[in-house]
Every structure is written in C-alpha cells, then in structure tokens.
Amino acid sequence: MKELVENALDAGALRVAVTLAEGGLARIEVSDDGCGMTPDEMALALERHCTSKLPESLVGEEGAIEAVTTLGFRGEALPSIASVARLTVESRPRGRDGWRRTVDNGALASEGPAALPPGTRVVMEELFARVPARRKFLRSPRAEYGACLDAVRRLAMARPDVGFTLEHDGRRVLSVPPGQDRPARVAALTDRGLADNAVAIDWVREDMVLGGVAGLPTFHRGVADHQYLFVNGRPVRDRLLIGAIRGAYAEMMPRDRHAVVALFLDLPPRDVDVNVHPAKTEVRFRDPALVRGLIVSGLRRALDAAGHRVVQRPAEDALARWQAEPVAALAGPQGWPVASPSTSLFDRSPGFVAPPPQARAEPAWNPPPASLVHPLGVARGQVAKTYVVAEATDGLVIVDQHAAHERLVLERMRAALAGGRIAAQALLLPEVVELDEPACDRLEARLDELAEFGLELERFGPRAMLVRATPALLGQADPRGLVADLADELAAFDEALSLKERLDHVAATMACHGSVRAGRILSVAEMNALLREMEATPHSGQCNHGRPTWVKLAHGDIERLFGRR
Template structure:
C-alpha cells in the first residue's frame, strides 16, 4: 500500500483520540483554556455526566470573531509567543483541544471581548454549522453536546453517566485546587455539586474540595531547596483513606498524576501507615521551567524532571519535616538483630494431646458485639462445646499458683502491654499478640461464614446516623445498597451529599459507623463496576471487620484475653490479619536465654 496524506477530518479524529478520551478529558481542556484566559470565575454545567452536554462559562479576556475561527484550526494557539516551548507557563499550548473536540461532537463557541460585540460559531463533528452575533457578557461560553455521537466505536467504550460524572468532578477539583484565586461552580443536571469562591487560602480550598475535617487534621508543608519549593497540605498519618484517590499533586500549577511523585509520598509515610492505608495530601511543586518537561504527554498529565532524585528527596524531606514539627514522628523500630530472634506466626494446629473442650462456666464473658453469637454468626464457641473457666494467668492476688500453659499453642495470658498487646506464656517460650489485628481476623472469618450461610444479620441503630460524603461517593454507595444490605449494612440516600445508616452487621455492633461508610466508599471507588461485591467479598468484609474489632488501646480482662487466644487457636488464617501482617510473634526459651547471655 502506498503512502498517502490523511484527510483533515481524519487527522482531527486521530488527534481527538489522544486528547479527548472521555467527557472529563474535554472538560479539562475547556477549563484550562478558561484559566489561561485570565478568568476569575468559571461556571461548569454537565448533563448526564457530560455525555449529553458540557458547558463552560468564564469571565476571561474573550475572543474576537477572527480569533474564534482560528482557534478551531489545528496547531493554532495564543500561548506560544515564540518557539521556546520549554518556557511555556500556561496550562494548554498544543492548539489541538478545540478542533479535536469539534471533530467528535457538536461544539458551540460564544465569546466577547470587552468593549466589542459578541460572536458565535457552531461546528458539528468537524463541519461549520453556522455563525453570527451573540449576546453575552465579556468572556467565553463553550458548549459541547453529544460527544462521540457519530463515532460509535468510541461511544460504546465510555462508561456509565455516573462514572463519567465522577471523572469530571475529579478533573475540576484538581484544577480548582491549583487556582484558589479563581471561583469555581459545578452543576450536574440542574443540581449544584459544589461552589468555591475566589480568593480562598490554599488550605481552605483543599479542605473544601476533599474533606472538611482535613483542616483540623493536617499540617502545612513549606519546604525549599536549590530554587525549588514544595508547599501544600498533608494529612496526619491517623487521617488516612482506604484508597489513594485523595492525593493531589501539582507541578508549576499543573495537576499531574506522576508515578515518581506518588512513590515519594508513599515513601514519606511508609513507617507511619499500614500498607493498605493512604494519606490525604495536596502538594504543589514549583521549579524553573528548564528543570521539567511538561510536553511528554498529549493530555499533559505526566511530566519529566531533569533531576528526579532531587524532586523525590524534596517531597520525602518536606513531608517528614512537616509531620515531625507537628509531633507525629515515625515509630522507633527494633534493631535488625533483635527482630531476627523473633518467630512470626502464620499458621498452626492444636497438638494431638490438646484436651477436649470442657464445660462452660456461667460466669464466662467474651467481648462480642451485640447479637454476634446468634444465627451461626458468633465466635467459635457456637460450633464447639462450651468452656470451663479460663486459667487466670495475670499477676493478680490468688491463693493458688498460676496454672501451667500446657496444651495451649498460644499459651496463657500473663498480661497486657500498652493496652494493645497480649503477653502469653507457652510451654516453650513467650507469645505477643496484637489484639486488634487478631480480633480483626476472627471477625472477618465469622462474616465470611455468615455470608456462606445465607447472609449476615443486621442490627438496627437506635437512632439512624447521617454520614456526609461528597456526591460522587454517595452515588457509588447508592448503586450498591442492595448488595450491602445482604451483608447486614442497611443504607439509603439522604440528599445529594449524605448517606443514612439504619443498621449495621450484627457481628460488628455499632462501632465507628462513619468510618465504616467512608472506607467502603473508598473501596467502591477502586472497584470495576462490572464486579459485584460478592466477587470482592474478602475486601469488603475485611473493611467491615476492621471497624468491628477490639481496638488497640482497649484494656482487656484476663478472661477476655484468654478467650481471644483460644478462638485464635481454632480459627483458620488467624496467624495473619486482614492486611497480611502477623497477628502474633513468638520468642522461644532458647532465644530469651541468648538475649540475656545465658547461651
């Protein structure tokens, strides 16, 4: 086949494939143009998540009729006054966005320069459909309708209106965080999603667009080195999320999703957060234009640094300095030599000589949520004969000598450290158990057993609790209300940005209802919509179990500690928590003697 020159309309469609992947891509380009035009207020209206229509109105400098026509030609831009593309400071500069969008949608541009009349130009999938005078205030109004309507191959790969709307909201939020001096308003199908006024403080803007509680649970970041500055807001390690969708990174005012920057954030928090938890941050890197290349991606979402190591070190150092000043320092780690003497428990089985289960004492008490022992959804005690009084191994006044830890793989509880760790004595050493991690695994196994037997029982709340979330998170939860009800969590929509909790799984009790719903919303954000929650049962149940477990910091009685140890001994996978960390570690007698120089 001979080489031929492609027709103009096909060239525009190819360019559109690079720049306009979905409604959020087109919206991002239009809002960036409004910002570059010097707007102080930008209003956005969406219909059906942007699939039916996108409208962006700004009060920027506007365009004359000749400029409107030129803006719809490929590689025409006002943002490159010379050929120094590496010195570009505006958000957009390729000159492909408008003609690319116009080639795959119905595009209408209305614009007016101050002191002149307004003008309108309409393009239908690459063909000019009309133009003429227009009445509007100074600025520009652009409307995009029926995106990919005449390109069915692209249209069928778009997701649902709800999913596309979520992507649009994320794109606008990132741009609004980058420019707190500009006011943004976003409406969807006639309902206002959010509105932020111009001239806000950066921390105030970030909190308004992420989580209002962030303002009181974050530290300011202000760090500089070698002409590079790092500013922004960093959430405290305890203020974390289940997924990394609340990490906002900006380079010279440009929102980016760069693996180097994301890795640096993870490195800064690595010894302060569990592996499955993620911090909430909004970081702004400012550096000379010749140290970064912003022209490496058609949508300009990725950048390339001349010295990646310096930038990564800046982020790690800046975040750690900010967190240290707030008093939230990294936990001290044990020496490598000491850790080598400890054995991590993963699985075990009771020895053949383990005694049969004796009769249960009327005075036995176990820290189980209300209703947790009914309907086959309780602890292991429901599937085995009841117990006799647990041996009392704690240093307490007693007439008889403490019992010997015979036949119990995890030993007899001797005490509790920091209201977090259970210390138990075994026949051949010492065992330390993380009470929260261990009970979290036990609750998860109970939930999985309950689901296999037909569903988890729900426990109604005396007073339904309202949990405020952003509209997109509420949409995700609303779409899964039926599946969550099968797991014992009864929810309903309560206005645009709130969820009403009527009942929680009986296995969990009430607990931290808000934290549970927020984490579930984060989990749902990471799922493919085609997957049911039953296909992701382990992840959803693990999230629920975490909020229904004995928390670190709770003082347990000796009976409660021993009951936890006994249930661990007969529960599958109790050697590791739901996040893969060990629930107990063991130090043998020989290793203890080595530590004291006896061997």
C-alpha cells in the same frame, strides 16, 4: 471538559462554571469571565495547531514549549472537539460586542452576533453522534461524571484564587468561592476533617519550592484517591511523586493504607517536561533524584513538626464506641451483691455490704502534678495492664503503652544511627537461632547493616545463626524472636528500596521487640515518663505500623455520655 476548563483559566478567569448532562455525554458547558475572544481570534482558535499561548518572542524557536507557563499550548483541543461533536463558542471581550461560532463535526454551521457578559461560553453537544464506533467505547454516564468531577476538583485545588461551580443534570455538586487560601480550598474539596488533622508544608531547596498540606499519618484512606499532585500549577499523576509520598510516610502508616496529601511543586520550566503525554498529566524531571529528595524531606520535616499529634475524631465517633447497658441486680465478682441502679445510697438496708475495690492504687506520697502544662495530661491509672489513663485539661487521654513505647524506641534508634551506630550489648553466652537456609542467607547478606544497629550475627552452619550481641537500646530483648522476625522482614524487602528505607524497616522490627509489652504493670512514675517522652518525640502519635498511640475523650464527650448535654 478538562481542556475547556484549562482554556478558561488561561484566559484569566476568576469564576468558572461547568454544567454537565448525562455525565457529559449529552452536553458539556463551560462558562468563564476571562478576557474573551474577538471574531478573528475565535476563528483562529478553531483551526488545528493554531495557538496564541506560546511566548511571542520565542515563536518558531526550539525552546518555545519549555517556556510555556499556560495549561494549554498545542492548539488541538477546540478543533479536535469540534471534529466529533457539535461545538458552539460564544465570546465577548470587555468593551466589545459578543460573537458566536458553531462547528458541527468539523463543518462551520453558523456564526453571528451573541449577547453575553464579558468572557466565554463553550457548549459541546452530541459527542461522537456520527462516530458510533468511538461512542460505544465511552464509559457509563456515572463513570464519566466521576472522571469529570475529579478533573474539576483537581483544577479547583490548583487555583484557589478562582471560584468554581459544577452542576450535573440540574443539581449543583461542587461550589467553591474565589480567593480562598490553599489549606481551606484543599479541605473543602477533599475532607472537611483534613483542616484539623493536617500539617502545612513549606520547603525550599535551590530553586524548587514545595507547598501544600499533608494529613497526619493516622488520617489515612484505603485507596490513594485523595493524593493530589501539582507541578507548576498543573495537576499530574506521576509515579515518582507517588513513590516519594510513600517513602515519606514509611513506618508511620499501615502498608495497605494511603496518605491524604495535596502537594504543589514549583520549579523552573526548563527543569520539567510537560509535553510527554497527550493529556499532559505525566511529566519528566531533569533531575528526578533531587525532586524525590525534596518531597521526602519536606514531608518528613512537616510531619516531624507535628510531634505527638494524632487524629481526633468527631465527638459522635467517640461516643459510638461506648455502649449503655442496663445494670441487673446480679451477684458481682466473687459473689458480692450489687445494688440495683434505682437504689439510693440512703435507702440501702444496714446489711448491705459494698464490694471491695477491684483496681490497683498506689499511695500518693506527693500531691499529683497539675495537668495544665502537659498536652497529654498526667497519669491517673492503668487499665487491663495495657492502657494508660491520663487526665488532661480538656479531657481524658487513653494511651496504648506498647504502641507508644514502640514509636519512642524507633525514634531513639534513628537518632543513634544519625550519630554513627547503635551501641551493642554483648551476650554472656552467644545464642544459636535455628532458621531455614534461605532465611539464614538473607541475614548473612545483611550482616554489616544489622551490625550498625548493634545486632551482631554470625553464620553458624547451613540452618542457624549465632547471636553474639543485641542492641543496647532494646534492653532484655528476645534474640530468637528478634532474629526470626528480621528474617521474615528481609524476605519482604523490595530490592529497589534504598538503603535508608531498608534500615528503617529493620529499625521498626527491632523497636517492636524492645518496647514495653501489653500486660506489664507500670508504676505511676513510669506512666508519666512515657507521656512526657511522647510529647517531646516526633511521630509519637502513631506506632511503627501506623496505628494511633493515644485517643482523647473530650469533656464534652464525657458529658454527653452522662446526658449532661
């Protein structure tokens, strides 16, 4: 099916219709409105290794395949299918009559005139009917249908200018119109929520261009089934590209989660080999390091521009997190009576005593600032000594103070590293941290790297490290906890990681120790300072472990909670 759809695209089709029966095991039909074929061209297309897709000026030349810009070029698909199934090809060029040719398991069964609109229709039936040893190794109809759907989805994503439909057992399961822009097509084929929770990518380096869309780090999935990669318009599954995506999202996403991305890489055909796998899903690059750097830089730049954005889930999701519980006329905290919900303020007896306020408030010496110019609003209070509550123009913002400050500290450390090294704060009395010997060995091997972060360590016997200085950015850090966590983090390092990736791991661990802890009471000024810095810091929408740092309850959501909508 993939090969037939690629042929339709190579023919210049603007609409492609795919029909499957029993997951494609019983029947596959692909119709298009492309250029069509004459009877002679149709007969040639069904011959092995005959193709019209190589540039005429380079036929027979050594570099002909490298100059190919079509999806197919080997001349193997149609004759291979026809050798193991019943294949009927009907085609009509514009301004000419149509023609039909049927090949049954390699033998010509019939041919003659056919009535059809301009374009081509290919029907495959009875796959492996005469090769039972091959047919029994096919997967179930449901599994084969899933593979076909994924292939059509990827090809439709690669060509937003072409309309696609897919029907399975009489039910239409996919339909996208021609002429869509790339972000709209990607969102239509993946997740509708991606349109509001993604950033556009547009990055050029030398003669390579990277485009597409990338989900915010908090818009992730448990499996990597929503990572779509294209090289020169061809859907591919390439380890280099997948690794580059993982590197770009490092320290912005939980390690067991996967980004949602659609990346389109265009580069000169001479710099990529698409002929290394029969299915043409794997490629080899002439300069893999350059390609990896382009992808990491392009994704990082786009995610940096997202600033403090974080996934905002639909209103139903937000409302589902709230529970409406009946209020009983029971004693409140410290024995204070609680009024029944049906009791009006005007009906309460004179002896009724209202409970004292249980929350902390600070005197407002100046009028509270307006929230109009601040996306994350202005602080109105703190809940459970952990969450900052702020009022924005369009709703209520709740910030996890530890997660948010952790990201801010990490970004400060990265900025300091970019300028050289992080300043160290010498300890008045060096502190001895006892660890097991392998942990000390790991730390000793990284002394120079850790010193760049302002953490100065020294081996102090077989099972101890001496801490002489800690990063000044961390303030009053706990040297014991910091060194122990770093030793554990180093144990998890993959030796294949680049130096920068290892340093990012170290920075994230240090930032966790230097951030405001949950349980600390913040002043209103501290809360507002945290909000303002978040608005000005890239990636502040998620902590170093990929969790969101803030959520918003829109005014409409609040109104639903109280039955106003």
